Amino acid sequence: MLLAGWSRQLQPWLSRFTVAVALVLAGSVRPAGAFESRLPPAGAEQISYLTEDYPPSNYLENGQLKGVAVDLMKALWKQMGVAEQPIEVINWARGYQRALAAPNTVLFAMTRNAEREHLFQWVGPINHGLYCLYGLASRKLRLASVKDADAHRVGVLREDAGYKFLIEGGVAEARMEKVAHVLQLIQMLDAGHVDLICLPADSMNSFLVQQKGDRKRFATVMVVHRSALYYAFSKETPPKLVRRFQEALDKLEGERKRIVKRYGGTP
Numbered sequence: 001m002l003l004a005g006w007s008r009q010l011q012p013w014l015s016r017f018t019v020a021v022a023l024v025l026a027g028s029v030r031p032a033g034a035f036e037s038r039l040p041p042a043g044a045e046q047i048s049y050l051t052e053d054y055p056p057s058n059y060l061e062n063g064q065l066k067g068v069a070v071d072l073m074k075a076l077w078k079q080m081g082v083a084e085q086p087i088e089v090i091n092w093a094r095g096y097q098r099a100l101a102a103p104n105t106v107l108f109a110m111t112r113n114a115e116r117e118h119l120f121q122w123v124g125p126i127n128h129g130l131y132c133l134y135g136l137a138s139r140k141l142r143l144a145s146v147k148d149a150d151a152h153r154v155g156v157l158r159e160d161a162g163y164k165f166l167i168e169g170g171v172a173e174a175r176m177e178k179v180a181h182v183l184q185l186i187q188m189l190d191a192g193h194v195d196l197i198c199l200p201a202d203s204m205n206s207f208l209v210q211q212k213g214d215r216k217r218f219a220t221v222m223v224v225h226r227s228a229l230y231y232a233f234s235k236e237t238p239p240k241l242v243r244r245f246q247e248a249l250d251k252l253e254g255e256r257k258r259i260v261k262r263y264g265g266t267p
Contacts, residue, residue: 042238044080044245048105049073049087050095054182055206056263057109057126057229060089069109069126069229071259072252079248091180093158103236109229111161121237123245124230127260127267130201130223131162136189137219141196146224150175152195155185162198165225182207190217198224202265 051058051069058067065087077084090098099107100119109126110116133149135141143149146169154171156163158178167173177194179185185197186207201220208215233242249256257267 042104042241044077044082044241045085046104047085047233047237047241048098048102049085050090050098050105050107051087051109052092052095053089054092054109054203055210056202056265058089059206059210061210065089068260068263068265069231071262072126072249072256073108073231075252075255075259076245076248079252080244092160093180096159099232099234102234105234105237106231108231110232111227112230112232113161113164113227115164116232119235120232121235121239121242122230122232123242123249125228126230126256127265128226128228129266131165131198131225131227132201132204132223133196133198133221134189134204134218135196135221136192137217139195140219141221143222146170146222149196153177153193155179155188155194155197157182157185157199160198161227162200162224166198169224183211186211186213186218196221200227202263205264 051065053059056067057069058065060066070087073087074084095107099105106123110120111131112122112124133143133146133154141152146166149166149169150171152175154166154175155177156166156179158180163176163178166176177188179188182199182203185194185199186204188194189197204218205215207213208218231245233245260267
């Protein structure tokens with residue numbers, strides 16, 4: 001009877017204690033991702049900026065990095081109130097793999113196409129251009145379609161959109177010679193190691209000017225594709241930050257066109 005009396009007296013207190021413990025435990029259990037959501041989001045200062053030496057979009061001249069995409073990125077930083085950030089010049093194939101795998105990374109300038117659409121978050125366009133097949137003027141090559149290039153040896157850049165456009169046009173991968181740099185392509189064509197090379201028209205012209213090459217030695221055989229260049233942000237970059245870049249670019253439309261025209265491109 002004594003124990004039964006104590007039990008009746010303790011029951012209300014035990015009930016309140018049980019509820020209190022349950023509330024504490026409930027407070028310590030958070031939904032998946034709640035901890036991450038409390039972390040400060042990455043800002044523009046935490047982004048890794050990657051580009052390649054590929055005029056006129058981005059290139060080194062006397063040790064200074066410049067070009068359409070570089071100058072426009074600097075304008076975006078200014079519009080966003082961000083100090084200028086370091087930009088790493090990297091081989092395109094390595095930069096492409098980093099942008100696929102690493103968080104908070106942007107690679108530029110990249111052609112946006114169906115195959116890449118779901119792999120990145122896009123800000124742009126930076127500018128528009130033409131991918132063309134070039135040959136030696138002395139050979140006077142003529143093609144009726146992109147597929148006709150399958151009868152020739154074609155030089156392309158690794159992981160470049162030009163390679164993808166040729167595949168889509170019916171050129172077998174076995175007919176292509178892949179290299180890492182534009183200058184290598186032009187040298188291979190000039191030396192007769194390949195019959196054709198595939199490059200954006202503005203890049204071909206810029207490299208020949210930069211290298212003091214003879215433009216008359218090369219002929220535009222045909223236009224392969226009309227394309228647009230973008231900043232490609234990795235999928236694990238905060239979408240809100242990517243939208244900030246796009247919003248800043250939208251406000252700089254006049255400046256964007258002036259930068260593109262300054263480098264002889266098509267806005």
